[in-house]
Amino acid sequence: MAWNGIIGQERVKSLLKQLWERGRLPHAMLFHGPEGAGKDAVAIELARVLNCEGGAWEACGVCQSCLRIEQLRHPRLRLVFALPSKPEESTAIDKFSEAELAEMNRQIDAKAENPYCRFAMPKASGIKISSIRDVRHESAFRSAAAGRSVVLISEADRMNNAASNALLKTLEEPTGDTMLILTTAKREAMLPTILSRCQQVRFDPLAESDIAEGIVRLFDVPPEKAVSAAQLANGSVTEALSIAGGEAAIPRETIRLFLRAVCQGKPAMLMEHIRKIADVDDKKAVALFLVSVASWFRDVLAVQEGAEDRIRNTDLGKPIMDFAGHFPDVRCSEAVDAIETAIDMIIKNVHLVTILIVLSHRLRRCIMPRT
Ligand SMILES: [Zn+2]
Structure with a gap:
């Protein structure tokens, strides 16, 4: 991906670019807006820019860092998403079964392949407090390597109260150079105290024409299919891709x-x-x-x-x-x-x-x- 791999959202891109140019990117942002509008995709691209060895607003796409972020396997990019619940809320990641870990990897690969696809762990109950605690440990750790760590908390509204409160601590005492990016289509479901500590960035629903053009260009959807899928997709790339994939019925x-x-x-x-x-x-x-x-x-x-x-x-x-x-x-x-x-x-x-x-x-x- 690159910025032109993000469909539409020109206002958001230019806002982030301005903040980046002035060195004013905040340590916590909330990307909110409808499902499938590209919130996670923008967060991932921003992480790539912040860590590219080229140091320009357009990530070079060929350095080690760019390649690893593209695969979503980079120590400077952490992905937090809803997971199945465990009997003990405090269980660490190593308590997951082999099958669950394999599924988590599959979810990450799918996201790397298409940043518009949602994390959808089977039986996921919400974002776990242990995932948020990991973030806290990580943000306290300053890496000597160049770049800036990004933590993407996808569908942040799925944090339960315990996880939200743990995150609140991290937001209140920002440490190191870590940038937190929360994404949500349900801003109203989040704690006001979290909202007030994040810079909010609104994503608009995408125009049908942008979706149609984008899924033809980026996902090789045949044009005639793309137009109909975009019309039914309610402004969501994710939805349009799912509809376009199902049309053969x-x-x-x-x-x-x-x-x-x-x-x-x-x-x-x-x-x-x-x-x-x-x-x-x-x-x-x-x-x-x-x-x-x-x-x-x-x-x-x-x-x-x-x-x-x-x-x-x-x-x-x-x-x-x-x-x-x-x-x-x-x-x-x-x-x-x-x-x-x-x-x-x-x-x-x-x-x-x-x-x-x-x-x-x-x-x-x-x-x-x-x-
Ligand atoms: Zn690069």
């Missing part, structure tokens, strides 16, 4: 087949298609399918307006052109509204088959307003 070919069944007016055949879609039994996959159908109508609108270069579903270019030619009166905006209503219903847990039947009728009226 309903093949894109289904868009055309479904619309054909809608137009043909044969109820039995239409029901067969609807059942096939609903049988996937995955709300997200069906919602994503509908986002693609909406995107189809936006492309048809582009053709109607003579702007074929605006077609986003380039893999469906020919069928979209054919459809636009065949149904010159199609009311695209109305169709998109109907689909968005259907997506809302899916989110509200309305029965999938019912949603699709109602949507089919509405779409038929939009496609063939004169029948």
Whole structure:
């Protein structure tokens, strides 16, 4: 990664850069904002900059320090995240089973591979007081090596009271050169005393266009998938990647087949298609399918307006052109509204088959307003 590996968040990047240039980076910061906005990713990149042998705002990416931080295996970067609870709260890390330690390593590798993925230890109960105590010991220890130690406490709202109080001590008596970065999507769940001792940095939800561009560029998501996934992702890169990874549940070919069944007016055949879609039994996959159908109508609108270069579903270019030619009166905006209503219903847990039947009728009226 590098700064251009962080999607959007230009305001945050420039704020941190200013603080860095003036040597004013605080010893404790709270990155707060929605899930998947890049809070951990920014924290990791900042740790890399602070320890790069090149000493510039853009980490060189090739020195030993950069490489080790990229793998999240660097003595100057400590990761704290929620772990399974142990009978005794004070147990040290070596009391974890082999399997748990292997899983912790797997979590760290996954985060190194993709800093937008969440730490998700199975059976994690919260951030343990022992993890926070380790931080305290570490921050008291000044390393002779150049650079600045960073402790990233991911999803800091998952600290229980004991862990929060232990952290409070560290915040009250900062030692050494350690920088604490807490990240959270639930700032309201944190102790006010902790909030008041951290410089707060707000992360905004990412724009759909930034997410779509970013996941194509950084994660090789195919563009047509990226656009639909970004639309459903609520500003979260993590969510968009998960949706893009799951789209195969309903093949894109289904868009055309479904619309054909809608137009043909044969109820039995239409029901067969609807059942096939609903049988996937995955709300997200069906919602994503509908986002693609909406995107189809936006492309048809582009053709109607003579702007074929605006077609986003380039893999469906020919069928979209054919459809636009065949149904010159199609009311695209109305169709998109109907689909968005259907997506809302899916989110509200309305029965999938019912949603699709109602949507089919509405779409038929939009496609063939004169029948
Ligand atoms: Zn470097």
